[in-house]
Amino acid sequence: MAGETIITVVGNLTRDPELRTVGNGSTVVNFTIASSTRTFNRNTNQWDDGDTLFLNCSAWDSARTSMATNIANSLSKGMRVIAQGRLTQRSYQAQDGSQRSVVELRVDEIGPALSRATAQVTRQTSSGFNGGQQGGGYGNNGGGYQGGAGYSGGGFNGGNGGYQGGASAPAPQAPSAPVSDPWSNDSGSSNAFGSFGTSDFGGDSDEPEF
The missing domain is CATH 2.40.50.140 (Nucleic acid-binding proteins)
Known part of the structure; x- marks a missing residue:
């Protein structure tokens, strides 16, 4: 205020x-x-x-x-x-x-x-996070963070719906480069960055590459 x-x-x-x-x-x-x-x-x-x-x-x-x-x-x-x-x-x-x-x-x-003492802290949790009722809250059986069908196949701690559950999400696939993409060539190709040495920029071929 x-x-x-x-x-x-x-x-x-x-x-x-x-x-x-x-x-x-x-x-x-x-x-x-x-x-x-x-x-x-x-x-x-x-x-x-x-x-x-x-x-x-x-x-x-x-x-x-x-x-x-x-x-x-x-x-x-x-x-x-x-x-x-x-x-x-x-x-x-x-x-x-x-x-x-x-x-x-x-x-x-x-x-x-x-400065001249030690302390041990005990955290309190409110009823909204502990999920006292069935079907809602943080640690309940019906829904919330602790569940059965969830993200990566194993359950977080809980019942029927949650963050980590029975059905796992498929791992994302990296997109493949198109055939005509010049960046998809191997490092041994003449178009790839990995083949550049100092001679490509006018330097002595005996010098070490970048």
């Missing part, structure tokens, strides 16, 4: 992500990232931490992704992460009745920083 402020922040989680369901049934996760600047102190030959930015973050589950749930199941306090999202400002009423405003990061993408 035009006019939004997109930022990328690298820092550590100050607490475990908090997953909750709001009044309309949507699922949201809230957490805080602490991002500190570091400067090298030449007197001590060490890195000194500077000012720290504490940035409140939120992410939501949607019809297309389970980002909030994935964050709650994957990240925990102290982990170093890389997050990208949109800065948003919202107002709320505090317990004392006063109106307050807060700026937070609406996270679009987030993951662990791998």
